[in-house]
Amino acid sequence: MQTRIVQVGAAIAAVVLALMVARTEAFAASDKESCSTTSTNVTLTNGDGTQATCDAATGAPNSATAKASDQGKAESEAQDGGNADSSAKGANATAMSAAEASATTKATASGANSDASAVIEVTGGGKATSTATGGATALTEIYGAGGGDAVAKAKGATAEAAAGINGGGGTANSSASGDGSYAETYVGDGGAAKSTASGGAETSANAGAAGCKATAKGSGTGGDAQADCRNSGSVVTADATKGSTAIGSDTSAPTCTPVNGGIAKVKSPMGNCD
Numbered sequence: 001m002q003t004r005i006v007q008v009g010a011a012i013a014a015v016v017l018a019l020m021v022a023r024t025e026a027f028a029a030s031d032k033e034s035c036s037t038t039s040t041n042v043t044l045t046n047g048d049g050t051q052a053t054c055d056a057a058t059g060a061p062n063s064a065t066a067k068a069s070d071q072g073k074a075e076s077e078a079q080d081g082g083n084a085d086s087s088a089k090g091a092n093a094t095a096m097s098a099a100e101a102s103a104t105t106k107a108t109a110s111g112a113n114s115d116a117s118a119v120i121e122v123t124g125g126g127k128a129t130s131t132a133t134g135g136a137t138a139l140t141e142i143y144g145a146g147g148g149d150a151v152a153k154a155k156g157a158t159a160e161a162a163a164g165i166n167g168g169g170g171t172a173n174s175s176a177s178g179d180g181s182y183a184e185t186y187v188g189d190g191g192a193a194k195s196t197a198s199g200g201a202e203t204s205a206n207a208g209a210a211g212c213k214a215t216a217k218g219s220g221t222g223g224d225a226q227a228d229c230r231n232s233g234s235v236v237t238a239d240a241t242k243g244s245t246a247i248g249s250d251t252s253a254p255t256c257t258p259v260n261g262g263i264a265k266v267k268s269p270m271g272n273c274d
Helices: 003-031
Strands: 030-036 043-045 051-055 063-069 073-079 085-090 093-100 105-109 113-121 127-133 137-142 150-154 160-165 168-177 183-187 190-200 202-207 213-219 225-229 235-240 247-248 255-257 264-267
Touching: 030 043, 063 093, 073 168, 085 113, 137 150, 150 183, 190 225, 202 213, 247 264, 255 264
Parallel strands: 051 073, 063 085, 073 093, 085 105, 093 113, 105 127, 113 137, 127 150, 137 160, 150 168, 160 183, 168 190, 183 202, 190 213, 202 225, 213 235, 225 247
Antiparallel strands: 030 063, 043 051, 051 063, 063 073, 073 085, 085 093, 093 105, 105 113, 113 127, 127 137, 150 160, 160 168, 168 183, 183 190, 190 202, 213 225, 225 235, 235 247, 235 264, 247 255
């Protein structure tokens, strides 16, 4: 009889333990922290490391909103009338959004090891948006006064996208998809540029003058597409597929090197090639 009681007791203990473990895992899987403030600084941290930080005390009123879950860390800093929003989901996912002087920034990191940063810490307003998924890195920043619109999107482990505005406004757009892909875009003084990389390619688009437009698109491992314009009114495009190389600008002759049956094409004021 005593043996049976011991066995029953052990069985009950095992069931209780299983329920406790299941309950703990359920809570861990749903860990969330969030904050939203207009004039104070707030940091909320979950037991598993999930963290949401909102700083809005400087030059209030501001708008700082952060959401984090599943061991992610989201931080938003807004000052002098800034609007900052961040969201991070997944182990080691980080999202950093910083805005001042009426600027608007948004950073979203989704998936383990994803990293998104959107920063405007100069006068003149503007908008910066970064989205990183699946372990990618996306960075946007307006470095000089004058506003503008910078967007970076990256998807896939080791994919990176960066977009920056050096001052004087403009539009910068970068997109990278697929492991090892890298896209960067930099503009200034009202220029517009777009860079798109996929399948392990690297692309770069730069526009440094008003009315100047640069577009680079590349695909395939080893692919390289570069478009650079420095003069007002110039239009430069570079397109490379299957690992090919296409380099164009408004200051030097173009280069086109197709490989693997791919395309290498450039259109520019300095000539075309394909």
